Structures are given as C-alpha cells and as structure tokens.
Amino acid sequence: MNALVLRAVGKTYGGRRALRDVSARFEPGRVAAVLGPNGAGKTTLLGILSTLLSPSSGAVHWGDQPLARGSDLRSRIGYVGHDPGLYGDLTARENLRFFCALHGSDATAGRVDRLLARVGLGDVPTDAVARTFSRGMQQRLALARALAHDPALLLFDEPSAALDPAGAAWLQAELAAERAAGRTVVLVTHDLEATAAIADQVVILRRGRVVADETRPGGFAAEALRGLYRDATGG
Amino acid sequence: MAERATSPGFLRQALRIAAKDLRIEWRSREVVMTMTFLAVVVVLIFSFAFVVEGARPPAPVVAGILWVAVVVSGTVALARVFDREREGEAIRSLLLAPAPRGSIYVGKVAATACLMLVTEAVLTALCVLLFAARADAMLARVVLLLALGTIGFAAVGCVFSAALLRARGRDALLATLLYPIIVPILIAGARGTAHLLDMAAPDLEAANFWTQFLFALDILFVIAGLWAFEPVVSGD
Numbered sequence: 364m365n366a367l368v369l370r371a372v373g374k375t376y377g378g379r380r381a382l383r384d385v386s387a388r389f390e391p392g393r394v395a396a397v398l399g400p401n402g403a404g405k406t407t408l409l410g411i412l413s414t415l416l417s418p419s420s421g422a423v424h425w426g427d428q429p430l431a432r433g434s435d436l437r438s439r440i441g442y443v444g445h446d447p448g449l450y451g452d453l454t455a456r457e458n459l460r461f462f463c464a465l466h467g468s469d470a471t472a473g474r475v476d477r478l479l480a481r482v483g484l485g486d487v488p489t490d491a492v493a494r495t496f497s498r499g500m501q502q503r504l505a506l507a508r509a510l511a512h513d514p515a516l517l518l519f520d521e522p523s524a525a526l527d528p529a530g531a532a533w534l535q536a537e538l539a540a541e542r543a544a545g546r547t548v549v550l551v552t553h554d555l556e557a558t559a560a561i562a563d564q565v566v567i568l569r570r571g572r573v574v575a576d577e578t579r580p581g582g583f584a585a586e587a588l589r590g591l592y593r594d595a596t597g598g
Numbered sequence: 599m600a601e602r603a604t605s606p607g608f609l610r611q612a613l614r615i616a617a618k619d620l621r622i623e624w625r626s627r628e629v630v631m632t633m634t635f636l637a638v639v640v641v642l643i644f645s646f647a648f649v650v651e652g653a654r655p656p657a658p659v660v661a662g663i664l665w666v667a668v669v670v671s672g673t674v675a676l677a678r679v680f681d682r683e684r685e686g687e688a689i690r691s692l693l694l695a696p697a698p699r700g701s702i703y704v705g706k707v708a709a710t711a712c713l714m715l716v717t718e719a720v721l722t723a724l725c726v727l728l729f730a731a732r733a734d735a736m737l738a739r740v741v742l743l744l745a746l747g748t749i750g751f752a753a754v755g756c757v758f759s760a761a762l763l764r765a766r767g768r769d770a771l772l773a774t775l776l777y778p779i780i781v782p783i784l785i786a787g788a789r790g791t792a793h794l795l796d797m798a799a800p801d802l803e804a805a806n807f808w809t810q811f812l813f814a815l816d817i818l819f820v821i822a823g824l825w826a827f828e829p830v831v832s833g834d
Contacts, residue, residue: 415693415832432832438696446687452622461618465695467606492625493686501686508691 365426366390367412367516367547372421374407374571381407383571384421389564391515393580394538394548396558399568400596405551408568409520412549413442425516438466441509445521447501448508451494455479455487455504459511466512478507483533499530506537517541519550523557535561555592559585567595608704611697615705620712622682629678633717637671638724645728654797660729661791665784667721668714668747673776675713676755677769679706684763693831703756703827707820710752711745718744736794739805743794746812747787753819754779761830786812 367389374382382404389395397405410416411423417432430436442448449458456475463470463478479485482503487496493504502522509517519538523531538561541548552558558565562583567575575595577583583591606614623629644663648655683689692702722740725731758775762768790808793801 413690413694415690435696437694440694442690442694444687444690446690448687448691450618450622450682450688451686452625452682453618457621461614462691462695464606464614465611465692465697467696 367430367549368424369411370422370424372408372411372418372423374404374411374416375419381571382411382418382568385568385571385573386421387566387573387576389547389549391547392542392545393563393578394542394550394561395564395566396562397549397551397566397568398553398555398558398592402570403568403596404571405568406520409442409518409549409551412516413437413440413518438512439515441512441514441517443502443505443509443517443519443522445524447493447505449493449501449504452492454490454492455484455496455507456489458493458504459507462508463511468512478511479504481510482507482537498525499527499533502526502530502534506534514546516547516549519548519552521552522550523552523554531557555588556585559583559588565591567592569596606697608698608701611701612704612708615692615697615702616708616712619679619682619706619709623709623713629675630713630716633671633674633713634720636674637667637717637721640667640670641721641724641728649728654730657731657795657797658788658792660725660731660795661788663729664721664725664744664791665747665788668718668744668787669751669777669780669784671717671721672710672714672748672751672755673773675710676752676759676776677772679710679756680759680763689763689831699828699831700824702831703760703823706756706760707749707752707823710756711748714748714752715745718748731795732797732800736800739794739809740791743787743790743805743809743812746809746816747783750783750812750816750819751780753816753823754783757823757826757830760827763831782815783812786815 369385369387372382372385373380385408397408399405407416411418414430414432414434414437423430425436428436453461459475459478460470463474476485479487484500484503484507493501496504523534526534535557538548559582563580564578565575565583565588566573575591577591641663648659683692755776758772762771765771786808790805790812793805793808
C-alpha cells in the first residue's frame, strides 16, 4: 500500500479560502488525526481526500496516482461521517447488500452476516430498519458499510460524536484493528483524549493552514498533545 | 486485503439504484399514495367543473385534465426522489461508490418514472370512468404518450431535484424551475392525447407527430440530464 501525499493543497469557496498550502503525508498502517478549531478546514480536507471535493490548487497523490474528484481510486476509500450514510428505511442487511453490490464486492448473505458480526451487529433483527437503531448501532453499521469493499484508505469525520463511552471505546479498538490491518486511517476530530489514545500522527490546522504535523509511532501522551494543540492554535 | 473487486456495469448499477428506491417506496408507499391522492383530487375538482350532466367534456379538456394531474403528482415524486439520499447523508456513500454518476441519474429517472406510471394507471382509469373517454385501441396510444411524457418529465426533474438537494425551500423552487422547462412535454402530451380521445374522428396523423415529438424531447432531455447531472450532484 502507498502513502497519501498532499502537496500545497488549497481550497477556495467563492472568495473564502478554506485551505491554504496544505502539505502532509499519511502513511499506511498508521492512524492520523486532523485536529483544529471549528472552521479550520478539517472537513474540507477530508472532502478532498475522499474525492468528493477537488482542490483549487495543489495536488493529492496516492502512491503515483493523482487523487482527483471522482477518481476511480474512490473505490478504495471508505468513509465514516458523523451522519451514518445509510438508508434509514432499509434493514442493516439490505443496506450492506446494496453497498457491497454497488462496489462490486461479494454481496452474499454470508459475507453480509460476517460484516455485521465484525462490527458487533450479528444479532440485529433481520426486519429492523436502520432508522430504528440507536446512534451507536448506526455508527457500527456505518463502519460495516465503509468496510464492505475492503478499502485501503479509511476516512472518519467526527466518528465518536454522540457515541457513549462504551461506543467510543469500541471505536478506538476498531481504529487500532484497521491500523493493524495496514490501512491508512485519517480521522477528523475535536476529541484530544481519544486522539492521544489512538493516533500515531497529528496534523493541526488553523485557518486553513497546517500549523503542526507530528508523528509519534508510540502514540501521544494526553498532556503533551494538549500542549501541542494549545501552542499550535493559541487556544 | 482481499483481491480488488471489479466495478459492475452502468446499467446494472442504474437498476440497483432504481430497485433500492422502489424497495424503500414499497415498504412505506408514502410517495405513491400522496401522488395518487393528489392526482385523484385534481381530476375530481376538474370533473365537478367540466362535467355537465349528459354532456361529455371535449377531448382537449379531458387531455388537459389528465396531463395537469400527471404534472402535479409527478412533482411530488421529484420532490422526494433525493430526499432519501439527503437523510443520513446517504448521498455521500452513493457518490463514493464506483458507480458512474450517469448510472445514479438513470436509476433515479427509472425509479421516478415507475412511481409516476403507477399513478398514471389510476388516473387513466379515472378519466375513462368520469369523462367517458375512449377505452378502445386508442387507449394504448395514450398510454404510449403518457410513458414518453413521464420519461421526459423525470429526466428533467431529477436534474433539478439533485441540484436542489441542499437548498432551502426546495419544493417551491423545484416547481418554479421545472415547469417552464417541461412546457413542451405538457403541450405535446396534451395535444397528442386530445387528438386520440376525439370521439368523432381521432386524428392519428397528428397524434403520431406529437408522439414522435415527445420521443425526440426524451432523447434530448436524457442526454442533457446525463451531461448536467455530474456537476450538479457533485456540488463542489
């Protein structure tokens, strides 16, 4: 698997610059957290990495291939947002069958059941539609949906928002498992505690610019990360 | 990691997306019931206004009522066709899948057209019943006109519906943007239907002209829709 490399990426909406000269490198087998205050450009960055947005300047490469909007490489990307990205009127199995089939991956009942079991939803009633699930169950199903096509890059946007402590702990274990599986994991979050517990790399954005980019394969101490964040953002 | 999956074909993806929408609708029947209810109300209101005891309304009036009901009920379908993608941000998952944007568009058009055709079956039966319209061989030609009009309507409407996915007041905006564009469909459908429903002497030549005109409009609108859908739905 290859590294994801951003070179001087900028994004402008109308006259407003959401990202300016953002350069970073995300390696496989690592969890990278993108931090920053509201409006720093984190979600825009994730939009560009997911190929749903195109940069106004600069370039993103995944290995030797450019990662542009609508690129075929999107079939190797899994995305979990703070909204689950599911159809509330379909059951868990119907949702997974649909997305597996759309990605051209195995959509058989056995595979779908294995995906559900992997995210702890193996015993979910077959006739329960997704909108009746708790927030935590929806987030688990969203992860199963994102993993349905066995992506090499996993993007998370505020994945632990609205999760209870047990759900957040489950998510951390999942992120660690994805890292161990050799995937590149990039998550956008405000949660410094969770970041310290799981991230190997921290990229801090402020007003669209990278103000800190540190990699510590052993992880970050919570206090050190808080200090880094405070120094970088001034808050 | 598993071996990379192969991307399924355009039409298969479109069918999957249409089947998903129809499955959701089959479960709730929410859109088709609302469409049919509105269409029946429109026809009933016009029937009170135009049906005088013992006198059959003229064919152009019946044709006009039928097509107005089609447009009103079809607008309900279009207003909802992308709502289910917006709820829970399912549209993001859909756009990240390796399905060509065109196949998403074709799937949405197909699903919308299916819902409209169900309502139109009820509408046509109601018009035959209330207005003593022709229920003979001409009816098959009317059905063809309705099907062609429905495809054109859905082809234009799905582009606008996608464009207004995140707009406030999108229901009002949808009708405002859509109706001027679909005027040619409405004219062709109503004129063609009127020629076919004429009890004295159906004008087949004129009806054929309007049928071909609708067919040409469908081709134009579907091509334009395929071209416009990608930038519209990406919304970058």
